[in-house]
Amino acid sequence: MHDKQFMRETLLEGAKAFQAGKMERRSFLALCGMAGFLAPSVLAGRAEAAAGEIVMWNWGGQSEECHTSAIGNAFTAETGMPLKFDTSGPLQGKIKEMVDSGNVTADVCDADLFDAVALGKTGHLEPIDYAVVDKTKTIDGYALEHGISIILYGYAFMYDTEAYPDGAPANWADFFDTAKFPGTRSLYKWANGSLEAALMADGVAKDALYPLDMDRALAKVKSIKDSSIYWGSGSEAQQMIVNGEVTLGMIWQNRGRSIENDTNGRFKLVMNEALAMPGAYIVPKGNPGGPDVMKFIATAQSVPAQLDLFACLGMTPTNPEAIAAMSEADQPYSITSAANMPNIALNDPTWWGENTDAAVNAFLEAIS
């Protein structure tokens, strides 16, 4: 209470001094900052990587404990090396900055396979050592020179069962049909998945999506712009659906199951025509842990690790043995299960790795 009183007086005095010309603007702002007005700056707690340990760079939250229980514990038991985390989110720009600065503090990034294409080309990544990592324990085409897909996530959509009692939307064509299914819908803001969904809605076959016909996709996206909003993070996508802001919402498919359960099935996930996205492990050039990181990636490919990641995060395994070992109840939520596989589209990491800049900027221009 006294502190508040003091701060209040200090701030007012500061404002007076500032006004009277006795205090500089910067000092006044600093004072405002001390008084408690400061946007919470999130400083990434970087774990300093050293030989004898592996630092994983991921997105934090639940994934930290899931990566520990699913991969880290087995890896430590096997090699004696602990697994540590940097949870600040390995976006391409951050990886590039880290490698360029020469101060590489992470060994493996929980990233996308298209990052492996983009950053591999510019020399920011170590090649994957396929003597240690097994090329056959992933989906065909998802073991690349600079990265390998460990799990899959996907772009699917959910709908509000109360909004459409007479018939449920079943594919992207329905999602984009505002006459048949009125209401607001949400798409991913950074183009990925949204472009593919638009093309499938426009009649492009799901195995003939790439190279993406940008003009056609953007025209389709614009055609529902008036009834669309766009999300930038998984939690935002979830809120838009659960808070009833949208009646049709694109979502990362691994979140769909928990939303269905939490809302007693009011919102339903549609896996038909979902776009499977290869989540990949990539290794920054000059990683401190050296070649040991390849053993870590191999551990992540093992069947128990893959099944644990699915149970913990909802991410679909890429190892065919793990997919085959999944329970009946889990199959519908696994994007590459035998039942789902014929109905989904597979992302092309090479196209995205080479065209992300143009595609994202064109998409942003179309929606803003």
Place this chain on the structure above:
Amino acid sequence: MIAPARPALNPGWILVLPFLLLVGALFIGPIFNVLWISVTDPEPGLGNYTALFTSGSLVKILWTTLRVCVICTVISVILGYCIAYAMVHAAEAKRNKMLSLLLVSFWISVLVRTFSWLMLLGRNGVVNNGLEALGIISAPIGFMRNELGVLIGMVHYMVPYAVLPILASMQSIDGRVVQASRSLGATGAQTFWRVYLPLTRAGVVAAALLVFIINLGFYVIPAVLGGGKVLMVAEYISVQVLVTLQWGTAAMLAALILFGVLALLFLMSRFMKLGTVFGGAKA
């Protein structure tokens, strides 16, 4: 904090020198690095800057930013002026309470505010549900996830910034000038427009500059409350740095904002002494 009144080359500078070097290395250095990137990435030259004339999307983003910032500044300063006016004319105890309320809103994090607005004014928010229950509206009003939502969020955030400089300038007015004006036959309105408002002009300008400059860098509020449709320059810079790796474009836009702010301050300095607005400078 308090600028010395004496001329430069005071031995005190030796004490300050290490900190100046620190500021130079950690603040000025990176700014020059940004400027450098803006003319060297992806290739040396002014290509990033000429894109301003050839790329419709860059112009659109800058125009959106400018439009939102100007509207937000005008509304924030008007609201701030009213609040400061009420505070200055309230009794001491009441004024303190008002100041507390103002500062409480200072303390709320931007994320909490943003999501509170969604709960209040969203499609299924308290206001829309209430109005629908009362039968006043039949379909929810689109307050959020558009430019209106961005403006509501930003104005709410900026009003305290507008109040404090204006409040300080109002408190420094000698109340007798108002009485003098009235005693010489001016009406209340005349006194306000011709005596009171001009006397608070420095506070209004300070508030407007402060609000406008802070507005230029807004990221979270447009990104969330705009529903992806209100793309402002800060979010665009972030996408270019983190996702598309077009660091040259990002650096160019950052430099543009920096020079824009400096130009604004210069322009203002032509019309009034910035020293009276921000302090520090010698008259």
